Amino acid sequence: MSKIKPAKGSPYARILGVGGYRPTRVVPNEVILETIDSSDEWIRSRSGIATRHWASPQETVAAMSVEASGKALADAGVSPEQIGAVIVSTVSHFKQTPAIATEIAHRIGAGKPAAFDISAGCAGFGYGLTLAKGLVVEGSAEYVLVIGVERLSDLTDLEDRATAFLFGDGAGAVVVGPSDEPAIGPTVWGSEGDKSDTIKQTVPWDEYLGKDGGEKFPAITQEGQAVFRWAVFEMAKVAQQALDAAGIAADDLDVFIPHQANMRIIDSMVKTLKLPEHVTVARDVETTGNTSAASIPLAMERLLATGAAKSGDTALVIGFGAGLVYAATVVTLP
Amino acid sequence: MAATQEEIVEGLAEIVNEIAGIPPEDVAVEKSFTDDLDVDSLSMVEVVVAAEERFDVKIPDEDVKNLKTVGDAADYILKHQA
Numbered sequence: 340m341s342k343i344k345p346a347k348g349s350p351y352a353r354i355l356g357v358g359g360y361r362p363t364r365v366v367p368n369e370v371i372l373e374t375i376d377s378s379d380e381w382i383r384s385r386s387g388i389a390t391r392h393w394a395s396p397q398e399t400v401a402a403m404s405v406e407a408s409g410k411a412l413a414d415a416g417v418s419p420e421q422i423g424a425v426i427v428s429t430v431s432h433f434k435q436t437p438a439i440a441t442e443i444a445h446r447i448g449a450g451k452p453a454a455f456d457i458s459a460g461c462a463g464f465g466y467g468l469t470l471a472k473g474l475v476v477e478g479s480a481e482y483v484l485v486i487g488v489e490r491l492s493d494l495t496d497l498e499d500r501a502t503a504f505l506f507g508d509g510a511g512a513v514v515v516g517p518s519d520e521p522a523i524g525p526t527v528w529g530s531e532g533d534k535s536d537t538i539k540q541t542v543p544w545d546e547y548l549g550k551d552g553g554e555k556f557p558a559i560t561q562e563g564q565a566v567f568r569w570a571v572f573e574m575a576k577v578a579q580q581a582l583d584a585a586g587i588a589a590d591d592l593d594v595f596i597p598h599q600a601n602m603r604i605i606d607s608m609v610k611t612l613k614l615p616e617h618v619t620v621a622r623d624v625e626t627t628g629n630t631s632a633a634s635i636p637l638a639m640e641r642l643l644a645t646g647a648a649k650s651g652d653t654a655l656v657i658g659f660g661a662g663l664v665y666a667a668t669v670v671t672l673p
Numbered sequence: 674m675a676a677t678q679e680e681i682v683e684g685l686a687e688i689v690n691e692i693a694g695i696p697p698e699d700v701a702v703e704k705s706f707t708d709d710l711d712v713d714s715l716s717m718v719e720v721v722v723a724a725e726e727r728f729d730v731k732i733p734d735e736d737v738k739n740l741k742t743v744g745d746a747a748d749y750i751l752k753h754q755a
């Protein structure tokens with residue numbers, strides 16, 4: 340039997356840089372109230388959301404990703420040609436083939452990196468980060484670009500009282516590369532397919548297109564209370580498992596960056612996890628809404644940009660959403 | 674051992690205090706969660722899950738909306754506790 344030479348990986352991986360892009364148009368709750376019977380007060384009290392960004396036709400999935408990636412590369416001090424793989428997580432890019440990752444890789448000036456899309460809803464960033472860590476450690480890529488990007492405004496039914504106010508658009512990216520020390524902990528992740536109907540697209544594309552018209556464009560719908568219950572109780576347990584797996588006590592944590600779905604979910608998790616006062620909590624949802632796969636890197640970038648968090652801080656990140664799927668890990672901030 | 678009606682109301686009072694900050698002495702059987710106790714629909718989900726753990730009952734989402742008052746919840750728990 341011939342001996343196969345393995346790739347030369349790195350002992351560990353870390354996030355080297357982060358970047359984000361928020362569409363220029365800021366949409367306040369007043370605009371949402373034009374299409375649903377609600378109030379600014381109700382929306383703020385149930386979700387904590389005051390404004391969100393909606394993309395213009397020019398702010399495409401690719402365009403937003405290119406902007407966010409450029410910032411992440413600059414932050415990391417890594418050049419586009421050094422990128423060995425590009426992973427894009429999105430549920431709102433409407434062209435299935437080819438993967439949008441290849442166009443993004445080309446537009447940022449990367450050479451010929453491996454490039455592919457994944458679909459893991461609001462856990463997409465954690466899924467992508469986990470893949471990236473594996474590639475770097477195993478040696479198939481030295482530097483990996485992970486992008487979470489969404490135009491959820493395209494999949495929002497503005498007449499649905501349960502979701503019209505929730506979603507926003509944007510892109511967040513990180514560069515993952517080699518490290519001499521552990522800087523991305525074990526991932527606690529999984530799926531609960533028995534709950535696949537709790538967050539979903541209303542109708543599949545083929546069914547929608549097969550109808551004669553007058554049909555509502557597909558949108559994301561959810562069983563709000565079931566999702567809320569799952570998020571605040573089951574996901575707090577997953578977050579705790581990620582801390583335990585990384586050997587980090589709540590006292591040693593500096594930053595908590597949960598998926599930005601709803602301020603009430605965030606508040607409840609903080610309480611259940613008994614996070615001490617000194618832990619900085621990402622509350623980006625107030626001005627960004629729920630941007631699914633983009634929410635964690637966007638929140639991370641903002642915390643670092645405003646000085647609320649600093650490079651080297653230990654952060655717990657957890658994403659959860661449609662699938663249902665989840666992924667949590669502890670990282671050292673870039 | 675199964676809890677008595679009185680113990681359940683007492684337990685609910687502690688839970689509501691923890692989640693909504695309402696003084697436990699204000700939580701009485703005739704009080705409505707949303708109208709009297711400042712427990713909105715999302716806080717109610719938290720109350721329900723805390724009650725499930727404490728009293729070893731399952732309260733499915735579809736039954737939650739029938740639990741308007743503290744008395745409704747106490748009766749439900751009394752009937753369904755393991």
Ligand SMILES: CC(C)(COP(=O)(O)OP(=O)(O)OC[C@H]1O[C@@H](n2cnc3c(N)ncnc32)[C@H](O)[C@@H]1OP(=O)(O)O)[C@@H](O)C(=O)NCCC(=O)NCCS
Nearest residue numbers: 377381385461500501563564566567600601659660714715
């Ligand atoms: C969407 C969400 C805020 C809705 O809150 P809710 O408490 O479940 O809302 P409900 O549909 O049960 O409605 C509760 C009450 O508010 C009213 N209501 C519902 N939507 C409303 C709106 N947009 N404006 C004003 N009132 C509204 C309902 O009519 C109902 O009133 P009633 O009690 O008098 O009948 C909440 O379920 C949620 O955020 N869930 C988690 C969803 C999430 O984050 N998903 C993404 C995870 S990745």
